[in-house]
Amino acid sequence: NETEISLINKESVRLKHLQNNFNISFSIQDYSLNERVEYAYMLKGLENSWYTVKDPNNVTFRNLPPGKYEFMIKTRIRNQEWSDEISAIEIIIAPPLWLSWWAKLLYVIIGIGLLFIGLWAYKRKLNLEYLYESEKKSHEQEQELNDERLRFYTNITHELRTPLTLILGPLEDLVKSNTLSSKDHHRISVIHQSAVRLLNLINQILDFRKTETQNKRLCVTKGNLTNTVYEVGLKYKELNSKSDIQILIEAEEENMFLFFDKEIITMILDNLISNALKYTDKGYIRIRAEWVTENGIRYAQLSVEDTGYGIGKEALAHIFERYYQESGEHQASGTGIGLALVKNLVKLHEGDIQVKSLPDVGTTFYLRLLAENTYPQALHGEDMHTEKQDAKEEDSTLKLEAIEPDKNARPIILVVEDNADIRDYIADSFTDLYEIKTAANGKEGLQIATDCIPDIIVSDIMMPVMNGIIMCQKLKSDIRTSHIPVILLTAKDSITDKEEGYQAGADSYLTKPFSAGLLQSRISNLLTQRRLLSERFAIRPDKPKKQSMEEKRAIITESMNKLDKEFLDKITNTITEGLAAAENIDITVLSNVMCMSSSTLYRKVKALTGMSTNEYIRKIKMQLAEKYLLEGKYSISEIAFKVGINSNVYFRQCFKEEFGMSASDYLKQLTGKSIDEKVDE
Missing domain, CATH: 3.30.565.10 (Histidine kinase-like ATPase, C-terminal domain)
Incomplete structure (x- = not known):
């Protein structure tokens, strides 16, 4: 829509923000000069320059932004100077509603408000972060305090288990004793019950510590x-x-x-x-x-x-x-x-x-x-076979008959324990039955074990210099000591701790506090198992069986650990290969081959087979003789020579001791033919 506004006698005109496209017409009052007059205009506020206007006498402006302008116009007669008289009118284009002054004021107020809100939110965020960090730090300090308290309790309880062993062990021995009067027996029972209650409290603290540190499984x-x-x-x-x-x-x-x-x-x-x-x-x-x-x-x-x-x-x-x-x-x-x-x-x-x-x-x-x-x-029942075996062993205290030690050669027990009182308690409890050797730490125990080759080792786990786990690993990985049963003693009784002990090669696990009777049961059981294993080598067959040497030896060694089996296999192979090459095989040769002293070799062979080294060499010779006998290609004299025995009488004696009958009777029972008949064939 077009609107005309007369500007005559007006000093200003106000337009709306949508009226920013307009046309201004102008003329002089003397119409006779209209054709001879030239015009120049300037819209001050938009451009500060004069522009000459030719016919027609108007000027158009488009899309002027809101604001205040001054339209100025001057005239001249063609080719003459411009007049100093300037006509002017003020043109105001109102801003839109959202750009009005009060709208801008509102924007400023809103901006200031948002700024304050932003500052408040930022301050609140800083306060929350500070509170969070303070709470976190406080929680960490509380957790550290609790952990430190629990560590203190744990260390104290571990330390308490050692004297508890020295209290409960002798007390249990006294409770079982028949030498006390009924009054003394009652007093001892009261003391024993109090000690057991103290142990239960200690166990509760340890169990709590395990659950707190996720160590209990x-x-x-x-x-x-x-x-x-x-x-x-x-x-x-x-x-x-x-x-x-x-x-x-x-x-x-x-x-x-x-x-x-x-x-x-x-x-x-x-x-x-x-x-x-x-x-x-x-x-x-x-x-x-x-x-x-x-x-x-x-x-x-x-x-x-x-x-x-x-x-x-x-x-x-x-x-x-x-x-x-x-x-x-x-x-x-x-x-x-x-x-x-x-x-x-x-x-x-x-x-x-x-x-x-x-x-x-x-x-x-x-x-x-x-x-x-x-x-x-979780772990399931079948994963706990080892622990169940230990539990059975603990419940069957002294059910197995204790080994009657030879008065001339008592079994050697090595006790490795850093606490002198515990060490002395064990030594005093078994000094009548066994020969006791002691060590104060794992390093010392390892040295003594390799020097004297004890029959069994009882060791604490937590020790200075070298702990019991590392010592056990080294013993079980050394061919000289791999056969020695190891009982580990510890105040730590979680499944994880026991797994660590058994993985190190321990044969049994005993938790402090323990009694001398329970330890005696464990020692007796392990030595009995070792004796029964070694006795299998000396079993005389009821009747001849067609089995090769390798099959027989495999049956006997099936329950041995890998190192011990390899040890016996190496000795046996050395003997058989030496005899096949007509070499003289004795202890000296075997000691050199196995890189052991004669005494160490003797104790190792004795522990595994129940025989001396010479007896084991003779046994292998007789097994070879049996093999040659069954082949049917050789006479008695030839067989004796092939197994390194020069005397036929001695050979017959050795064969009869090994198999319970002469070579000819042995062969006759097995094949129905005599040795002479076999040779003739």
């Missing part, structure tokens, strides 16, 4: 949960000394089969039941096992309910925190880690624990385990 087997509940419950039922408290054991089913770690479940129940007994004066403690289903998921639920003092509402949220103990008139003494240990064990077992309690009414703890959980990441 879950080992599940599929078993009857009801049996475990009854085992634990009946133990407390029998030991309950409070006549006003009744211990009830209930199970929904006699057989509740699922995968679970019996040790962990027992520890959880032990803590919950002992807590219940501690805070209950009268009433009952009910231990219950049942199946529950929630949201379509089936659980095995264990509950421990008591009618004790109960737990306050404020304390209920903190009872599973470590070192937390509710302050109150009924608070009993303790470490404050029992329920924290329970929480960690439940988490390790992938279960859930809840508690309900009312003051002066009672408390109930509920433990739930998934019924169908197979724990694929």
Whole structure:
């Protein structure tokens, strides 16, 4: 739409922001001069230059931005000077609404507001970061403090296990003794029970440390949960000394089969039941096992309910925190880690624990385990074969007959222990049965072991200079000492620690504190096993069998470790190859081949075969003689010569000692033919 505005007698004109395209027409009042007049204009505010206008007498402006302009125009008669008289009019183009002054003011206010908000948010962010860092640092310091506290507890408990060995060991010996009066026996029993309680407290701290550092591993087997509940419950039922408290054991089913770690479940129940007994004066403690289903998921639920003092509402949220103990008139003494240990064990077992309690009414703890959980990441029963073997051995204390040591050549036991008291205790306990040698660390023990080749080694693990694990590895990798049974002693009894010991080649594992009787059982068992193995070499066959030397030796050595088998194979091959080359084979030759002294070779061969080196050489000669005899190509004299025996009489004597009959009878029983008949063929 076009709009005309008269500018006559006006000093200014105001246009809207959309009226920024316009045309200005101008003329002089004397129309007679209209054809002779020239015009020049300038739009001040847009350009500060004069422009001459030719016909027609108007000028057009397009798309002028909002603002204030001054249109100026002057005239002249053609070819004359420009007039000094200038006509001017002010043109104002209003800005759009969003560019008006009050809109700009609003923008400024908003900008300032946003700036303040930004500064406030930035300051808040800095404060939050500072609080987060402070909280993180505080948490780290708290964690470091707790770790340091736990490390301190762990080190103290490890140190306590050593004197506990010297307390519990002799106490157990005294309890089993028949020389005490009934009064003294009762006193010793009280002391022994207190020492056992102290050991249980130490074990609890160690178990808590293991769960805190993720060193405790879950080992599940599929078993009857009801049996475990009854085992634990009946133990407390029998030991309950409070006549006003009744211990009830209930199970929904006699057989509740699922995968679970019996040790962990027992520890959880032990803590919950002992807590219940501690805070209950009268009433009952009910231990219950049942199946529950929630949201379509089936659980095995264990509950421990008591009618004790109960737990306050404020304390209920903190009872599973470590070192937390509710302050109150009924608070009993303790470490404050029992329920924290329970929480960690439940988490390790992938279960859930809840508690309900009312003051002066009672408390109930509920433990739930998934019924169908197979724990694929955990150790399973078959992985614990070694530990089970140890457990069986521990339960069968002194069932195997102790080896009756030869008065002239008693078995040598090497005791490697940095604690002089423990070392002396073991030495004093066995000095009547065995020849005892001692060492204060692994390096010294390794040197003594290679020098004297003991029959068995009892070693601590944590020692200066060289620990027991490294010493065991070196012993088992040295052909001179690889056959020696090693019993490791330690205060660390986790599955991981035991695995480390067995991987190092240990034959048995004993946890401190231990009794002399249990150690004697382990030593006797291992020496008996070694004796039975060596006796297999000396077994005389009931009747001749068509077996090669290699087959016989393979059967006998199948249970030996790799190094010992290689040792015997090398000795046997050296003897057979030497005899085949008509060489004289004796101890000196074998010592040079095996790079051992004659005494070391003797003790090694004796330990593995139960025979002296000369006896073993003779045995191999007789086995070769048997081979030549069965081939049927040689006479007695030829066979004797081929096995390095020049005397036929001595050969017949040796053959009869080895096989229980003469060579001709042996062959006749096996083939039905005499040696002369075989030779004639």
